[in-house]
């Protein structure tokens with residue numbers, strides 16, 4: 001298959017983790033005879049530095065003329081600590097999501113058997129957890145009218161949703177549940193918010209078209225608690241933009257590290273794949289960033305184009321790396337030798353030689369003695 005992939009590494013650790021995902025995709029292309037073409041462009045703080053625009057026109061044009069976008073991370077502390085900044089890196093990401101019509105953000109959350117003891121939650125609670133979060137991505141409070149009074153003392157952000165905006169993501173969530181454990185949980189705040197009551201009405205109607213799928217409802221405050229108390233109760237979680245942002249970071253604790261969580265953002269025409277973690281400025285260039293979320297985002301990209309065997313191979317490589325503890329310090333604090341690119345090299349190597357025990361790889365890269 002021929003795919004034009006726009007690479008937007010962005011800020012902080014974005015470039016280093018994206019490089020590892022590209023390595024994995026190039027290995028897949030060579031093993032399966034695909035033609036993946038990568039073209040890189042700037043987004044976020046780096047684009048502000050260069051062009052005074054977090055999403056330059058050339059970047060947006062590149063995304064629109066590509067089959068898929070592989071995104072790294074954006075953000076820089078100089079903007080986080082300056083509430084008066086008019087231009088912010090995050091605006092680039094939000095505009096990109098809106099311009100590409102990426103209304104559904106899918107965030108899988110899984111407890112890896114080899115990492116059960118890495119989570120601060122008890123093993124019994126998280127073992128077997130397998131959740132797919134469907135977060136609405138182009139509406140709600142993120143995109144509603146924003147106002148600040150002239151004296152700067154009153155501010156407001158409008159949370160607005162329309163029926164079609166809810167219907168289109170609800171259909172995707174129900175379709176996904178049909179292939180999984182047949183359950184959708186709508187997370188909202190319908191006891192307080194009018195917009196949440198609209199979500200309940202519309203989602204209840206959509207559910208009628210999927211009789212094999214059970215629909216239940218949870219208020220977001222309760223859902224936040226249930227995510228910690230009993231995450232296994234969830235299959236597909238459907239929710240609006242900001243609740244999805246919050247609950248997915250919370251859910252990442254189940255996997256043992258936010259550095260493992262990938263995501264796919266899809267619309268009617270375009271698709272983008274990105275780790276859910278941020279730019280982690282303190283780690284930039286140190287080789288300690290976990291590339292797995294980016295590599296798994298690349299696997300989601302392959303799935304999106306029905307290259308499921310290829311995606312599975314990447315996932316098998318990730319699982320093998322976790323099993324062999326070829327992992328960055330967020331999940332393997334004992335090892336200071338395993339860098340971001342060593343994890344990437346291992347997974348690349350696995351793609352080329354999935355049957356190999358990889359002992360050789362470990363010996364060469366980790367400087368261990370060869371016992372042959």
Ligand code: IPM
Pocket residue numbers: 074075090093094245276278
């Ligand atoms: C995410 C991030 C973004 C969001 C930020 C960087 C704007 O937290 O993708 O979850 O809030 O959507």
Ligand code: MG
Pocket residue numbers: 245246249276
């Ligand atoms: Mg977030």
